[in-house]
Amino acid sequence: MTEMPRFDPRDPGWEARVAASFARQSFMETLGARIALMAPGRVELVADEAPGLKQQHGFFHAGVSTTLADTAAGYAALTLFPKGFGVLTTEFKMNLLNPGRGERLVASGRVVKSGRTLTVAASDVYGESGDGSRVHVATGLFTLIALEGMDD
Amino acid sequence: MTEMPRFDPRDPGWEARVAASFARQSFMETLGARIALMAPGRVELVADEAPGLKQQHGFFHAGVSTTLADTAAGYAALTLFPKGFGVLTTEFKMNLLNPGRGERLVASGRVVKSGRTLTVAASDVYGESGDGSRVHVATGLFTLIALEGMDD
C-alpha cells in the first residue's frame, strides 16, 4: 500500500562508510549483530539467539529488538548522506507486536523520507525460526539527523 | 508542573516480585544493570560505563539508554500490579536529548496513569559523571499491559 521511494546515494563510498561505522559500535558485537543487507535507503541486521539477550520469560529482550531496529534505521539513513555527515537518532517510537521468539532476529530499516537535515525511517523486526517462518516482533518509526563534520 | 500521583501497591510482596523478575532478565546482566531504587509507581536502574556498550563515537549506545528506560518503566508499572499479573511493554517513544556520556546511566521510570489493563509510564535517562553532575540523555513515554496468569 505504501510504495517504497527510490533513492540515490550521494556518497559513492556509502557501503564502506556504513560498514566501518557499524564495526565501531561495540554494542553490536555484544549483541552478536551483523549486517545482512545494504542498499540505498535500506539496511538489514541480524542477531542470533544467545543466553545473554533474554527478558524474564526467555524471549529476546525488547531492548535487543529495539536496538537492532534503531541501528538498522540509522544506517539506512546514512546510506543516503553526503560524505562528511554523521547520523544520530533524535527520536523514535516502537510498537512491540509479539514476543521476540525464534532462532534469530532480523531488523529491516528503510528510509521513508530523506531530507537535508532530517530523515524519517521505518524499521520492522521479525523473529525467524529454523524453518524460515517469521513472526512480526516489532515495528517502529525513527527520526535521524545529519550532522556536518561528524565523522561516521 | 506535572504533579506526581500517589500510588498504593495492591500486592504486599511487590518488592520481592520486582526484584525476582529483574533477576531473571539475562540482558540486564549483560548491561551490568541493577536496581537503584524501588517505590510504588517508581523504579530506578543504574548501569556503569563498559567497553561493550558503546556506539561508534564512544558514547553509551542509544539501545542501552532505551533498554534501561523501558525496563525502569516496566517495573515501575509492575510495582502496582495485583499478584498474578505480569507486565509487558506494548509500545514506547523515546527522545534522545544528549549523547550518552558519563560514568554511569541512571534510568528513572515512573507511572503516569495506572489503569486496570493499561499503564502509562514515563522514563528519564541521565548520564552521571564522577562528580555527580548529570546530563539529560533521554526521555520517553511507555504503555504497559497487565497480563493475567503470566507469572512475573
Place this chain on the structure above:
Amino acid sequence: MTEMPRFDPRDPGWEARVAASFARQSFMETLGARIALMAPGRVELVADEAPGLKQQHGFFHAGVSTTLADTAAGYAALTLFPKGFGVLTTEFKMNLLNPGRGERLVASGRVVKSGRTLTVAASDVYGESGDGSRVHVATGLFTLIALEGMDD
C-alpha cells in the same frame, strides 16, 4: 516490503457500524471529512481544503492531518471488532513529513496487528492536488483498544 496481512471481519454488520459511529462524530463534520473507502482492516478518509483548517502559513493544520490519520486508524481497527466492542485510541505517534498542501487530504489507515485487546494500526496522510498528484504529508503508528460493552 511489509506485506499487508489479510483480515476477516467478525461482525457481518461491520460496514454499517463504522459508518454510524463516524456519523456521530461532530468533529468530522467540522473538518468536512467523509469516508472514501472501507475494507476489512482498512479505512480511508478525505477532507477538502477549507478556510478554517489552516495553520499560520496557509497549509492544512497538522491537527487536521493528525485527526484524520487517527480516525482512519481507529475505524480500520473497528472493522475487525466483534459486535458489542467499541474502539478507543490509547496512543499514537505521527511523523510530519511535508507541509499539508493540496486541494484535499487523504488519510489511509490500515491494521498492522489485530489482537484480542489491542490493535496496532498505521496511517499515512497524503495531500492531493487537482491533477491527482500526491505529496506524503504524514505517517503514524496507533494503538487501539477494544472495549467490551461500549457501543460504537
Place this chain on the structure above:
Amino acid sequence: MTEMPRFDPRDPGWEARVAASFARQSFMETLGARIALMAPGRVELVADEAPGLKQQHGFFHAGVSTTLADTAAGYAALTLFPKGFGVLTTEFKMNLLNPGRGERLVASGRVVKSGRTLTVAASDVYGESGDGSRVHVATGLFTLIALEGMDD
C-alpha cells in the same frame, strides 16, 4: 521529579511574535482556542466545550486535544527562537489517558530541551470542570524544528 529547566528568550519581541503567529492559525479559531499563559519555554492554551468538537461518545475528540497539545508545544518552543526563525513540528507522540470530558480543555506545553536546530517539548492536556477539578486527558512528547528565514 523532572525539574523544569530555566530558559531565556533570545528575541525580546517573543510575546508579540507568538501571539501574531497564533492569530494567523484559522484552525485555532475553528476550535475556539486561545492563549491562556505565555512564559519563556511555556505556553498554555484553552478551548471550551462546543457542539462541533465531539467524538462519537460526546467527549472532546482526541484530535482536538492533540491539536491543542501540539500547538502549545510548538509555541512553547517558539518563545525561545531567535528572530527570523519559524517553528514546525516534525513529529510527536500522544498518550490518551482519559476521555476528554469537562467544560474546557487546557493544554500546557513546555520545553524539555532547547537546541539550535531541534527543540524537544512536552504537553499535558487536562479537562477542567466548572468547579475547577481536573482530569488528565493526554500527555505527549514533541520535536520541533527551527527554520531560518521562515517568518512566524
